[in-house]
Amino acid sequence: MLLAGKNLNLLLAPLAGFSDVGFRAVCARQGADMTFSEMLSAQALKHQSKKTQDMTIVHADEKFKAAQIFGHIPEDMAAAAVHPALEKFDAVDINMGCPAPKIVKNGDGAAILKDLTLASKIISAVKNSTTRPVSVKVRIGYDKNDIANIIRACQDGGADFVTVHGRTQNQGYSGKVDLEAIAQACSLAKIPVVGNGDVTNEQSYQAMLSTGVSAVMIGRGAIGRPWIFAELSSRDVKDKFSQILSHVEILRRYYPEKWLTLYLRKHFLSYAASFGAKAEVKRRLAVSPSIDESLQMLKDELNHFENLSKSCNIVSRKEEA
Ligand SMILES: Cc1cc2nc3c(=O)[nH]c(=O)nc-3n(C[C@H](O)[C@H](O)[C@H](O)COP(=O)(O)O)c2cc1C
Missing domain, CATH: 3.20.20.70 (Aldolase class I)
Incomplete structure (x- = not known):
C-alpha cells in the first residue's frame, strides 16, 4: 500500500x-x-x-x-x-x-x-x-x-x-x-x-x-x-536477545523502574513462551522482582532453545543423509 x-x-x-x-x-x-x-x-x-x-x-x-x-x-x-x-x-x-x-x-x-x-x-x-x-x-x-x-x-x-x-x-x-x-x-x-x-x-x-x-x-x-x-519479509533474524534488551532499554528512558518491573512481566512471559520455556521458568518470571534478573532468565532460556534447535537440525540432517 x-x-x-x-x-x-x-x-x-x-x-x-x-x-x-x-x-x-x-x-x-x-x-x-x-x-x-x-x-x-x-x-x-x-x-x-x-x-x-x-x-x-x-x-x-x-x-x-x-x-x-x-x-x-x-x-x-x-x-x-x-x-x-x-x-x-x-x-x-x-x-x-x-x-x-x-x-x-x-x-x-x-x-x-x-x-x-x-x-x-x-x-x-x-x-x-x-x-x-x-x-x-x-x-x-x-x-x-x-x-x-x-x-x-x-x-x-x-x-x-x-x-x-x-x-x-x-x-x-x-x-x-x-x-x-x-x-x-x-x-x-x-x-x-x-x-x-x-x-x-x-x-x-x-x-x-x-x-x-x-x-x-x-x-x-x-x-x-x-x-x-x-x-x-525474508530478512535475517538477528540476535533475538539484543532485541529484547533494546525493548527494555527504550522503556527505561521514560518509565520508572518499579512500574516497569510489573509492566514488563507480560512481555517477558510472551518472550519466554516463544522460546518454549518450561513452566518453572514462567512461574519465576511471573513474580520476578527485578528486570535484570528476568533478562538473565530469558537469556539462559534463549540459549537453551537455540542450542536445542541447532542439535535438532543436526539430527534431522543426519537422518536425511
Ligand atoms: C491484548 C490486545 C490488545 C488490543 N488492543 C487493541 C487496540 O488498542 N486497538 C485496536 O484497534 N485493536 C486492539 N486489539 C485488536 C488487535 O489490534 C487485532 O485487531 C486483533 O488482535 C486481531 O489480530 P491478530 O490476530 O493479528 O492479533 C487488541 C488485541 C489484543 C489481543
Missing part, C-alpha cells in the same frame, strides 16, 4: 497494554512499516490525562506511526486528532473494532458499527480536522457480516484506508478469521484494505495476501515474537 509516499506492507497492530514505544521500535527495526499507538481515549485527551499522554511517546526508528483514537462524539474525535500530544504521529487511526464490554457499553469501539451514519460523521470530522492520513480499524460487522455497508461508510467519511479484522464484535477473538469477508471488502473498496486476524506465520500470511489486501496487520503474532516481521 502506498500512503503519503511510503510503501506500507507489514503493519504492527494497536495492542492496548502491549504496543508500548519500545515494542513498536523493535518491531519497526524488524520490518514493521507502520506502527500504531495503543488506543487513546478522546475523552481522556480532552481532559489532559497524564496516563494517556504517557502512551503517546514515539521512537525515531518507527517508520510511519499512527495514533489510534477512540470515542463516539465527532467533535471530540476531531479535537483529539489535533491534540498537541499527537502532533508527532504521521497518521490518525480511528478505533471502530474494540469489542471490550467497557468500551462498547459507552458507545465506543465496535459499538459504532451499529450506526454507520455516525461512523461516517466521525471519520469526516477527523478527516476535516487534520491534513494527515486518516484510517479506520473495523470488524466485519457487529453481530453479522455487514462489511459492504461498513466499507461504504468508511469511504463516505473520507478514510484513506481501512483495516478489517475478519471477525464480528460478537465473536470477540473466538473462531477463525473470516478471509472471505476480507476478500469481499477488497472487491468492493475503492480505498486500500488492510487485512488483519490470525496471521502468525508464512502460511497464514500468504492466506491473508490471497484475499487481495493491500497490506497485512499483525497483532498477537508479534507479541513475544517481534522478529515475525523479519521472517515474513
Whole structure:
C-alpha cells in the first residue's frame, strides 16, 4: 500500500497494554512499516490525562506511526486528532473494532458499527480536522457480516484506508478469521484494505495476501515474537536477545523502574513462551522482582532453545543423509 509516499506492507497492530514505544521500535527495526499507538481515549485527551499522554511517546526508528483514537462524539474525535500530544504521529487511526464490554457499553469501539451514519460523521470530522492520513480499524460487522455497508461508510467519511479484522464484535477473538469477508471488502473498496486476524506465520500470511489486501496487520503474532516481521519479509533474524534488551532499554528512558518491573512481566512471559520455556521458568518470571534478573532468565532460556534447535537440525540432517 502506498500512503503519503511510503510503501506500507507489514503493519504492527494497536495492542492496548502491549504496543508500548519500545515494542513498536523493535518491531519497526524488524520490518514493521507502520506502527500504531495503543488506543487513546478522546475523552481522556480532552481532559489532559497524564496516563494517556504517557502512551503517546514515539521512537525515531518507527517508520510511519499512527495514533489510534477512540470515542463516539465527532467533535471530540476531531479535537483529539489535533491534540498537541499527537502532533508527532504521521497518521490518525480511528478505533471502530474494540469489542471490550467497557468500551462498547459507552458507545465506543465496535459499538459504532451499529450506526454507520455516525461512523461516517466521525471519520469526516477527523478527516476535516487534520491534513494527515486518516484510517479506520473495523470488524466485519457487529453481530453479522455487514462489511459492504461498513466499507461504504468508511469511504463516505473520507478514510484513506481501512483495516478489517475478519471477525464480528460478537465473536470477540473466538473462531477463525473470516478471509472471505476480507476478500469481499477488497472487491468492493475503492480505498486500500488492510487485512488483519490470525496471521502468525508464512502460511497464514500468504492466506491473508490471497484475499487481495493491500497490506497485512499483525497483532498477537508479534507479541513475544517481534522478529515475525523479519521472517515474513525474508530478512535475517538477528540476535533475538539484543532485541529484547533494546525493548527494555527504550522503556527505561521514560518509565520508572518499579512500574516497569510489573509492566514488563507480560512481555517477558510472551518472550519466554516463544522460546518454549518450561513452566518453572514462567512461574519465576511471573513474580520476578527485578528486570535484570528476568533478562538473565530469558537469556539462559534463549540459549537453551537455540542450542536445542541447532542439535535438532543436526539430527534431522543426519537422518536425511
Ligand atoms: C491484548 C490486545 C490488545 C488490543 N488492543 C487493541 C487496540 O488498542 N486497538 C485496536 O484497534 N485493536 C486492539 N486489539 C485488536 C488487535 O489490534 C487485532 O485487531 C486483533 O488482535 C486481531 O489480530 P491478530 O490476530 O493479528 O492479533 C487488541 C488485541 C489484543 C489481543
